[in-house]
Amino acid sequence: MKEARTWQVAVLPGDGVGPEVVREAIRVLDTLGAMEDGPSIACTSFDWPSHQWHEQHGEIAPADYLEQLGAFDAILLGALGDPGPTSDPHRYLLTDSESLAPLLGIRKHFDQWACERPCRPLPGAPQFLKDERAADIDMLVIRENSEGEYVGQGGRLAAGTVNEIATQIELFSYRATERIIRHAFEQARKRATQRAAEDRARSFGPDACASQVCLVTKRNALGHWGEMYTEVFAQVAADYPDVATHHELVDAACMKFVTSPWAFDVVVASNLHGDILTDLAAVLNGGMGVAPSCNVNPADRSRPPMFEPTHGSAPGIAGQNRAGPAAMLLTTAMMLDWMGEEDARAAQAAARLQAAVAADLAAHGLDDRTTDAVTSAVISML
Numbered sequence: 001m002k003e004a005r006t007w008q009v010a011v012l013p014g015d016g017v018g019p020e021v022v023r024e025a026i027r028v029l030d031t032l033g034a035m036e037d038g039p040s041i042a043c044t045s046f047d048w049p050s051h052q053w054h055e056q057h058g059e060i061a062p063a064d065y066l067e068q069l070g071a072f073d074a075i076l077l078g079a080l081g082d083p084g085p086t087s088d089p090h091r092y093l094l095t096d097s098e099s100l101a102p103l104l105g106i107r108k109h110f111d112q113w114a115c116e117r118p119c120r121p122l123p124g125a126p127q128f129l130k131d132e133r134a135a136d137i138d139m140l141v142i143r144e145n146s147e148g149e150y151v152g153q154g155g156r157l158a159a160g161t162v163n164e165i166a167t168q169i170e171l172f173s174y175r176a177t178e179r180i181i182r183h184a185f186e187q188a189r190k191r192a193t194q195r196a197a198e199d200r201a202r203s204f205g206p207d208a209c210a211s212q213v214c215l216v217t218k219r220n221a222l223g224h225w226g227e228m229y230t231e232v233f234a235q236v237a238a239d240y241p242d243v244a245t246h247h248e249l250v251d252a253a254c255m256k257f258v259t260s261p262w263a264f265d266v267v268v269a270s271n272l273h274g275d276i277l278t279d280l281a282a283v284l285n286g287g288m289g290v291a292p293s294c295n296v297n298p299a300d301r302s303r304p305p306m307f308e309p310t311h312g313s314a315p316g317i318a319g320q321n322r323a324g325p326a327a328m329l330l331t332t333a334m335m336l337d338w339m340g341e342e343d344a345r346a347a348q349a350a351a352r353l354q355a356a357v358a359a360d361l362a363a364h365g366l367d368d369r370t371t372d373a374v375t376s377a378v379i380s381m382l
């Protein structure tokens, strides 16, 4: 463990409820930082990327925004998209591809190739499944975040005519496939160790392994990348005999996320499949209001990771101090946890924040409280 240091965090509140929940995250970070044994975190807020910035400057963010962000240790983002309120038909509105471009731009520029979205329902969070085993759900969906269906290659021929043809190319490299699958196995091992320490070991497969990685593909229809993924998965799995393996087709995985989600541990999926599965996983967690997320480069900690809740800008309730901050606070705890790999104070703050959000949920669920009232309750339990 290295010496305590000051972490430089670029804060991007964004659009819609983004600024409202980010404001709460900063309150919490300030409180944690002011504690005697708290981490030292310096937050710098930017009013880009956002609709507001675009309205004033004609672009979603300054031309050099990626260089500016490169000077930070981590990025904390609220939400991008429709700024709301949706009741205002004259609000300044950009297309999704314009407003969300920085999200994909940041992930790509800093090579944040792993998107991690944990799913472990906390008592008090809404539970949409009746089966009582749903309380035991404990999975981590790891989404390939650098290529696949999201490379943005293709185009439109004869646009706007009846002869129009659109192509959208999916690209899967051996290199990105190997690193994401290996990362999934590493995370599975780490989770097994953590569960053993917390006396909640699990058992998977005929060999009673303490963890499992499930690969998701659509190899029955998309055979080219599906087969490459399957082969690489088998090669990597050979290095992890202590980890059980499993495969699901993405359509069957959707079904099983509903019928038996407690059977999964680590799930590794392509960019698009992971995107879809993590909305489903967010619901298993209690909904978008409690679903944290991060985009990291596990091989290079010098590239800033980006922490952002899975939810969007929720324009319908923007500006009303009604957005639940739990997802943003749990995301902030993920950021502290990432810092905690080098900084014991941050690790302790992560555990504190996680426990305080859990305690608040257990006491109040997602009751209709104002955004700042929820945060005040969380802060009182830090």
Ligand code: IPM
Pocket: 100, 103, 104, 275, 310
């Ligand atoms: C997410 C979002 C984004 C994605 C959109 C907004 C581009 O859905 O973070 O899951 O698909 O990656």
Ligand code: MN
Pocket: 275, 276, 279
């Ligand atoms: Mn999504």
